Amino acid sequence: MDRTEIDRIAAWLTTQGLKGTDEGHILQGFCERCVAAGLPISRALALIDTLHPVYEGRAFQWDSREEVDSVFDYGPSDEGNAAENWKRSAFHHLRETNGDEIRRRIGFGEPLDFFMLDTLLAAGHRDYVAMIHRFAQDSHIGEMDCFYSNWVTTDEEGFAEEHLAALRSLVPVLALAIKAGSLNRISHTIARVYLGEDAATRVLQGRISRGRAERISAVLWFSDLQSFTRITESLAPDDIIPFLNDYADAVISAIHEAGGNVLKLIGDGTLAIFKAEDREEACRQALRAERLLRAKLAVLNAERTAAGRPTTLVYLGLHIGDVFYGNIGSADRLDFTVIGPAVNEVSRIASLCRFVDRPVLMSSPFVSAAPPPSDREVVSIGRYALRGVKLAQELFTLMPRPEEAMEPRLPDSLAALTSSPKNDF
Known part of the structure; x- marks a missing residue:
């Protein structure tokens, strides 16, 4: 050469x-x-x-x-x-x-x-x-x-x-x-x-200016794990992260497969949005993610039970509303997230799941916009006052299929720890 x-x-x-x-x-x-x-x-x-x-x-x-x-x-x-x-x-x-x-x-x-x-x-x-x-x-x-x-x-x-x-x-x-x-x-x-797929795309396109946010209407998902604090208190330190990762993988993969975007992991909690332009389609995606999640949890819990490891379920709140989506923070530390009253409301809705003994709670605005599920009945559980929210809201749940069970199977040493309805927050 x-x-x-x-x-x-x-x-x-x-x-x-x-x-x-x-x-x-x-x-x-x-x-x-x-x-x-x-x-x-x-x-x-x-x-x-x-x-x-x-x-x-x-x-x-x-x-x-x-x-x-x-x-x-x-x-x-x-x-x-x-x-x-x-x-x-x-x-x-x-x-x-x-x-x-x-x-x-x-x-x-x-x-x-x-x-x-x-x-x-x-x-x-x-x-x-x-x-x-x-x-x-x-x-x-x-x-x-x-x-x-x-x-x-x-x-x-x-x-x-x-x-x-x-x-x-x-x-x-x-x-x-x-x-x-x-x-x-x-x-x-x-x-x-x-950051998640959607937020990452926006950041890499240069939308990183402090305070730059847009108002969007989105379906909001907030979920957390049933009795997470009590279960992890009884686990060896080296078992806590694998336990959390197993369930986080089920939640996150279900959201992504249904077209949603995970914005934040907060301990055992997950905040996500579905922002299809058509509100009914966004609701449909959220409900599909819920179905996918239940299927993934059934497989995961069977595997963990067979291995003698503790299992749990996921509490889920679904809501719809206007939020600000963009960069919030200081000049040298920003978070790309959503803020607004609807975000606080969906987390409060999810926290009520443990008190009313239901795995899924949906707000009235979500149910009004969502297509009716073909396989499960939507039932009102009444009006509830949400902490930090002025007006009480009517909440709805999905009736379980006959084969679905509310409580996961736990090893005997942990069963007593999950019987109390006390809020983990």
Whole structure:
């Protein structure tokens, strides 16, 4: 490869990085251009750590001879077989020795002392080069502190010195382009995980000015767990978070699957909105989320009961009203949320569930706007004064299906703790 080809590929990488092109497409385009310019890459792998609640990082691979998964996420590398494979890898060796590059001419008798080298040799590859390009300490995001890559060839002579020189010149630019794409993806992941899909979209579109909010009409969902405080007081500290996560996953996934947006997790409580333009459709989505939640809870409670772990149910309040949706807070700490009397009312409605012994309570405005459920009867339970709300409100509930039971099954040691109707708040 001459200098002109190297400069041309570097310019292409710069453009892709500025555009925020997907990392897998960047690696594919890079390899194809290198091969066309005379650099005999037969297979390439690139890794970069990420910031994600489940995955440790993301891998990108390319093969000139076969179809491979161009992008895949990988889990923790410090446990099980993944830990053993990592310790045997060339990348781990480079980290331990503070090296930047290592080469094995595997088709010319050099040792197969790193993970996967024997597999590569069996597949006809003859030369292997692994590289690490480290980021500055103050530019780390989570564990994302460097860019890993390896390059192999089936060429009978292996990589020539001019090929290695081209890689040494181009891979840092590739690393920068992929880092740009990864940072774009990470910013979206963080925003969605901590703000919710809709709020994240608005923030990433630039709606972060303090006090910037819009008035919307929305269906409001507020739910919390039955007897959460009493149950967790009897759990070992290490069991509390898994207990909460199990039920939070059921609630949040049901809301998302039905088209809602979770705005806030408040201990065991969840605040969400359904803001379809048509009020009836928003109510329909909320009722679908409630049905999904009950189905998920049935499965979850069966699994936890079989494992001898405590179970619970979810209390849910549904309301509809006008709220302000946007940024509230100080100049350097904002929260993207909803505020207004309707928000306070829906939390008060949910808190009444434990006193009237019903899993779902709905306000009169919600019932007036909602399509009647086809499988359950909506019944008024009377007018109730809500704490902090001037006027009493008529509340409604859904009659249970014959197969539904109000109380979850609990281990004997916890059954007595859940018999009192006292408010957990």
